[in-house]
Amino acid sequence: MAAPNRRPARGAAQSTIPQLSWREPQPAPIVLVSGPEEVCAERAIAGVRAYLRAEDAALEVSDLRADDYVEGTLFAVTSPSLFGEPRMVRVQSVERCSDPFLSEALAYLESPQAGATVVLRHTGATVRGKKLLDAIRSGIGGGVEIPCAAVKRDADRVDFAIGEFRTAGKRIDPGAVRALVSAFADDLAELAAACQQLIADVPADITEQVVERYYGGRVETSAFTVADTAIAGRYGDALIALRHALDSGADPVPLVAAVALKLRTMARVAGTRESSRELAARLGMKDWQVDRARRDLSGWNEKTLAMAIQATARADIEVKGASRDPVFALERMVTVIATRAPYGA
Structure with missing residues (x-):
């Protein structure tokens, strides 16, 4: 039942046990699922x-809480x-484990x-x-670890969404990934559910x-529509998009x-003069995000970009x-960005 050895995951260099992807978990006598995500x-x-x-449909599954543990x-x-x-025994809240659980779990590893x-x-x-x-990671008990690092950066959410579709054997366009991630930028659980629905x-x-048809009503999607049209210099369309977003209940802050x-x-x-691949790697972005930003920069210069950032x-x-x-305040921001001129000029 022991899992094959894998290269240690980032942040787990001191661990001597196999590090597995959460997308490809395998059983072992002890499975440590670590991390905040x-x-x-x-x-x-x-x-x-x-x-x-x-492997066996007769599997018995039990659930325990390490913080509310009954000895034995x-x-x-x-x-x-x-x-x-x-x-299979699923133990939750090990980060708040009681002394009796800690003592018995250490004994169980032996x-x-x-x-x-x-x-x-x-x-x-x-x-x-x-x-x-530490005992598990030292190899006592014959365990494996499945790290679940926090998904915080936009690039991480993009990787997550792409992985959802790749695992399912479906193709998704880069623009669709961007729209989907933008629509669920603040909630990975909702992003995961949206991917599975599609x-x-x-x-x-x-x-x-397709993404617009399913999730076009999301506040964040409307927000990026406003941003895209304003940055493209389509002043009238940007104001219409802004009004539509506000009428749909969008919050000005997002x-x-x-x-x-x-x-x-x-x-x-x-x-920058680096290739898209090199620049994306250095900035923690995707190639297509760099390409999109470079397209967005058409018609912009250092002065107008600084003015737009100040207005925002x-x-x-x-x-x-x-x-x-x-x-x-929103209308003035959109006006400055779309016209690339000071407000009222």
Whole structure:
């Protein structure tokens, strides 16, 4: 049941046990699911269960909490049953584990039960249970680790979405990935659900038009529509898009944030001569994001870009309470960006 050796994941260099991708989990006597990203952790644990269930449909699954632990429970649920069915024990809240659990888990590592898979979930929110984690990572118990690092950067969310479709064997256009990630920029669980919905509902390739049809009402999608049209210099279209977004209930704050994100990307790319691949690697972006930013820079120069960034910074302050009229603040920002001239000029 032991998993094959893999190269240690980033941030786990001191671990001597195999490091597995959460997309390709495998069982072992001890499976440590570490890190803060719950979406990935849930997938990993579900994957281990599916793997074991495929091997034997009679799998017994038990759930424990390490912070509300009754002494003796771990040994009881991992002990062989009368008919010898395989057992899987899912243990939550190891980062808040009680002393009795810690003591019994350390003892269990010394002699894991045959036919049992114990999955330990530790978010890394505290150092509680470090002694247990160190023991597992040293190889005691014959375990594997599935790191679930936080998905924070836009590039990480893009990788996540692409991975969802690649795993399902479906193609998605780069523009569709961008639109999808923009629509669910603040919630990885919703992004994951949206990807799965498109995978289930759409038999053909996923295009930007498909994403717009499904999720065009999302505030963030409307925000990037405003940003795209303003940066392209389409003044009238930008004002119409802004009004539509506001009428649809969009919050001014994420609207400004979407514009600021695009302008910052343009500023980072402006004036560089590296290839898209080299620049993307250095900036932590995707090749197509660099290409898009370079296209957006058409017609812009250092002076107009600086003016647009200043106008956006002013709007950001005003929509967060410094102005009594956030709509006017948005309209002035869009005007400066779309006309590439000072307001009222």
